[in-house]
Amino acid sequence: MKIKIKDILSVLETLAPPNYQESYDNSGLIVGEYDTEITGILISLDCTESIIDEAIKQGCNLVVAHHPIVFKGLKRFNNSNYVEKTVIKAIKNDIAIYAIHTNLDNATNGVNFHIAEKLGLENVKILAPKKQILKKLVTFCPKDATEQILDTLAKAGAGQIGNYANCSFVSEGIGRFMPLEGTNPFIGEKNKLEEVKENKIEVIFPSFLENKVMRALREAHPYEEVSYDIFLLENYNQQVGAGAIGTLKNPIEEKDFLKYLKEKMQLNVIKHTSLLNKEIKTVAVCGGAGIFLLGAAMAQKADIFITADVKYHEFFDTENRIILADIGHYESEIFTKDLISKVLSEKFSNIALKISEVNTNPVQYFQ
Numbered sequence: 001m002k003i004k005i006k007d008i009l010s011v012l013e014t015l016a017p018p019n020y021q022e023s024y025d026n027s028g029l030i031v032g033e034y035d036t037e038i039t040g041i042l043i044s045l046d047c048t049e050s051i052i053d054e055a056i057k058q059g060c061n062l063v064v065a066h067h068p069i070v071f072k073g074l075k076r077f078n079n080s081n082y083v084e085k086t087v088i089k090a091i092k093n094d095i096a097i098y099a100i101h102t103n104l105d106n107a108t109n110g111v112n113f114h115i116a117e118k119l120g121l122e123n124v125k126i127l128a129p130k131k132q133i134l135k136k137l138v139t140f141c142p143k144d145a146t147e148q149i150l151d152t153l154a155k156a157g158a159g160q161i162g163n164y165a166n167c168s169f170v171s172e173g174i175g176r177f178m179p180l181e182g183t184n185p186f187i188g189e190k191n192k193l194e195e196v197k198e199n200k201i202e203v204i205f206p207s208f209l210e211n212k213v214m215r216a217l218r219e220a221h222p223y224e225e226v227s228y229d230i231f232l233l234e235n236y237n238q239q240v241g242a243g244a245i246g247t248l249k250n251p252i253e254e255k256d257f258l259k260y261l262k263e264k265m266q267l268n269v270i271k272h273t274s275l276l277n278k279e280i281k282t283v284a285v286c287g288g289a290g291i292f293l294l295g296a297a298m299a300q301k302a303d304i305f306i307t308a309d310v311k312y313h314e315f316f317d318t319e320n321r322i323i324l325a326d327i328g329h330y331e332s333e334i335f336t337k338d339l340i341s342k343v344l345s346e347k348f349s350n351i352a353l354k355i356s357e358v359n360t361n362p363v364q365y366f367q
């Protein structure tokens with residue numbers, strides 16, 4: 001079977017739906033067409049000109065990168081900066097670029113869960129769950145259609161709350177309607193007010209599944225004109241959000257933990273605040289620039305918060321209540337390549353999947 005770009009994206013977007021991305025982000029297919037057949041996939045952290053060169057050399061016509069090469073609108077294509085150069089080279093060589101950025105950061109089993117796994121953390125959960133990504137469907141149906149509708153909605157992914165599936169609420173009431181000319185009512189007659197005992201069904205679903213859930217509702221509902229409401233919820237979704245927090249099986253002395261961190265994440269150097277003379281048990285992590293989560297890490301009593309891109313004055317904000325460790329942006333996210341590779345290789349056994357060997361870190365250390 002020929003594998004197209006859209007087949008690859010459908011697997012990646014099941015793990016990290018595009019609408020999990022932050023508003024400033026530009027995750028998605030940046031260059032290329034969905035129907036292009038795949039010759040090979042190159043997985044990288046950044047997408048620079050050298051990565052496009054590597055893709056050409058490796059015979060890969062799709063680059064899956066964590067960081068989007070394009071964030072803002074491009075108005076000219078003059079090869080005048082590295083962004084334009086990369087995009088032009090990709091287009092000239094028929095290489096597609098796909099970015100899976102903050103949607104992968106925000107996904108359970110995404111970037112931060114992968115870091116947590118590397119550090120051997122247990123009981124891992126999202127550090128700062130996200131809101132406004134859940135919706136509620138309310139619909140009304142004849143009583144004997146209830147089971148079928150609930151079942152179809154559940155199969156479409158509605159009614160999942162944490163580890164509970166098929167969650168719904170059903171209540172009874174009276175539905176009133178009058179079929180007009182041109183209708184073919186399931187119940188009742190034209191131009192006659194009808195009263196029917198109906199059930200009201202309420203289910204929640206992640207907003208990216210809206211089209212699928214609505215298709216399922218129309219398929220299962222017997223009425224010609226389905227009555228429904230969709231609400232955007234303010235609830236936090238515990239499965240989606242920034243950072244991760246978990247615990248070590250056995251507490252580790254601070255210096256030993258820093259050694260352990262250095263080894264597991266293959267670090268040259270760790271910038272950190274003063275040690276607090278207590279063991280490390282609870283660990284919060286956020287790959288990339290995650291200082292905005294310091295408050296959440298402290299509120300959840302993490303002993304250490306591991307992230308990157310911390311500014312001088314932000315180190316003061318810990319006020320000796322937590323150790324803050326800056327391990328470098330590139331270093332904190334480099335293993336995201338392995339995560340993407342693992343997800344794709346589990347689904348596509350016969351596709352050329354390469355992990356980039358180019359070091360794109362713009363930061364160098366003089367030792």
Ligand SMILES: [Zn+2]
Nearest residue numbers: 287288289333
């Ligand atoms: Zn990053």
